[in-house]
Amino acid sequence: MKVSVSVQEKDFDLAILSRVLRASANDVGAIASFVGCMRGSNANGSLREMFLEHYPGMTERSIREIVEAAGERWPIVACSVVHRVGWIRPGEHIVFVGVASSHRGEAFQACEYIMDYLKSRAPFWKKEVNEDGSGEWVDARDSDREALARW
DSSP states (O other): OEEEEEEESSOOOHHHHHHHHHTTOTTOOEEEEEEEEOOSEETTEEEEEEEEEEOTTHHHHHHHHHHHHHHHHSOEEEEEEEEEOEEEOTTSEEEEEEEEESSHHHHHHHHHHHHHHHHHHSOEEEEEEETTSOEEEEOOOHHHHHHHHTO
16 A cells, blocks of 8 residues: 655645546556545634644654554555645645545545544644634544544
């Protein structure tokens, strides 16, 4: 399984990431991907921006372990995970998970599994900043933990 993990401040290009996955092997019959974008609101109102922080090295290693665990459950040909850190504004990309496999069912399941684990287990810290400039660090949600429990 070919694995690519990147944690970066810079935005990413979906077309390039998809093209690289498709070219990863002749056995690729399906590519499932997920793109997370920043919402412009939360339960408290409108958001101006958010800040994502991580531990360099540890975060990449954690993501790679999540992908490898998915590779033990499904026959993944290649996987690419790109996660942004730093300041992000509404509508901007946050995360890309792309899974290439021989068949679509395996690609869909592996992609969803990886994303569910990223939300709850990858070491990121998120601060949401409201329109008035106030802000707070945000924990994982109950719905994220519930999504993880099904695996």
